[in-house]
Amino acid sequence: MSEAIEVCALPAERQPRLLRLLNALTVLALPLGLYVALVHAGTDTSQGDVQRLFYLHMPSFFGAALAFGGALLAGIGYLVKRETCYDSSAVAGVEVGLTLALVNLVSGSIWARPIWNTWWTWDPRLTSAAVMCLTYAAWLVLRNGIDNPQQRRRLASVYAILAYVTVILTLIIIRIRPDTIHPAVIGPSAVNAQGSFELAATPGVTTALLVNFPIWSLLLPLTLLWHRYRLQLRIEVLEQRKAQVLNAPLRAAKGAD
């Protein structure tokens, strides 16, 4: 055996064709989506322009749920296969998910200011969304708190599985806690939901949602995930080589005496 126990394969210098395609699509689609949301869609009759935030608010949550779901699957995959690349995907999933969840929280907060007359309220759904963010922030802290790489990957995988509980909770809490004021987009809203709107009431709303939903919940997360994954693989290989180089003089000296 040799020193060449690579943690994972270094990704190719040149990005794969599919990734380059995703890059191009994302770069084109983001401004297009924003144009449709901000200009093309009609102004909501009751809420005004602030309603346009919704086109990125709801889809970005699903993007976050997708990325966190990726971290969940990566966690399971790592525990089964024990290959570093699964752990790298988990890192990508959590970081991208956290970013999109923040987009979701911030856009929601800005929307809530005029509609609910407050930036933040301790509504069950808002609280569980915030808890979801904190859980994944805790995941990052946990991962940083373990020095041994294998131990870190193993324990982080376990927590990535557990953390998904909070994503599920955020998705279903609107149904099990009827006292939420957060409107449900799909299905009936809670009785005291405030600021809901009819999709059909304003022209262009459905189109704007149909355009933006796949961009924020699928295209952007996937592109970011892939890039972050490739970056993480490079970091792993770099750390590995660093360890080998740092260890090499020691061995050379030992061999010489």
Next chain:
Amino acid sequence: MKARTDVLVDVQGLVKVQGRLPALRGVDLQLGRGAFVALLGPNGSGKSTLLRLLAGLARPDAGSIRIGGWQLPDELAAVRPHVGYVGHETLLYAHLGARENLRFCARLYALDEPEPRIDDMLRRVGLERRAQEPVRHFSRGMQQRLAIARALLIDPALLLLDEPFDGLDSEGREMLLHLLHSGRERSILMATHRHSLAEGLADRALFLRQGLVAGELSLADHVPGALAARQAELTESP
């Protein structure tokens, strides 16, 4: 144990990555029934890692381990009752007494009629007078004695010892030497850096270096200083 052959432990191409570097880089090792092999090597050569893998406390990254015909880690459950392990840590509970610690171990291993055995073990490691005292009052050396008693209590067919003489005073050393010499025929693999002890006890020495078996030496002839000479020879060679 399963198939009756002369080889109890058969290790092939064992690889274990610890942190970012391989701690074991393809170790081959055979241990016969009743054999006593000393594992020698500098710090970080992989001795402890090898013992932990054999004890089933860590999973190998590559290679195979067979103990008594059983494949690790898949058939660990069958191997566990027959393996005793003394590691860097004592595996004792500080708030429990010496006897209680052994009794807990006996229950975990589902030993029949454990009390006479526990009495016997306590006597042999010289702790019978302090059997009721909580272990946290014990000195390092006494804890080490109890840790050894704990490993021997289950009468293992394979005994894995990681620097078992650490922390023992001269009296404790004598006691352990006596314990290892006597008793039924068991296979012992002992990691140590004390050549004198290895020469007196083992019938074979295995040198580990940088996660590989660098060489071995039969100690059957009891030539004093042979180990040191061989070790020097190994470190000089490229």
Next chain:
Amino acid sequence: MLRNFLRAALTIAGKDLRAELRSRELLGLMALFALLAILVFSFALELDRPGRQDAVNGVLWVTLLFASILGHNRSAALEREHGGFDALLLAPVARGAIFAGKLLANALFTLIIALLLLPLLTVLYNLPQFPPALLLIVPSGCLGLAAIGTLLAAITVQTRARDSLLPVLLLPVALPLLVTALRASNAALGNLPEAELQTWILLLLLVDLIYLAAGFLLFETVLES
């Protein structure tokens, strides 16, 4: 098979109880903390009579949650002190039995604290009467807390920050348990419609079941090296 499993689990739980009996370290700490928490809550919330009745439910569960975190940390640290987890892993017992044993002891410790809190809160926070449904809800809550706490404490005890990390990891993941337990006992206290009591108890048991399944599935992975 099942007998061996139970015997091993009880042996491990018995070991923890015996050690606790000798040192009284864990329960003493938890009980003292719980008492202090009740006092601090009553000062901090500046409650009047009806206010106390409204707050008692939250005070009970938050106190129990933090007391159990304290207990789980200490229990995991004691186990790891001299490589105890290795001792358990070496033993020829079912891996699930190791989790079950630790869980059993931890659940019992949390339950003892809960049983200490209940009469105290009844008196100090002026509960009009003691609803019997709490005798089902509180143990179920303790079981769930112990399940997720035992698993997570085994993780955090292996980190650099050790015990300071457990609350951060536990609180968000324990939220479903907290929500269902709070609602169930709120319903039991008569603050919610009668019909909701059953629903929340069932949900609480469901959450327990999920945590238990997670613990049995993942505990071995957490301990191996």
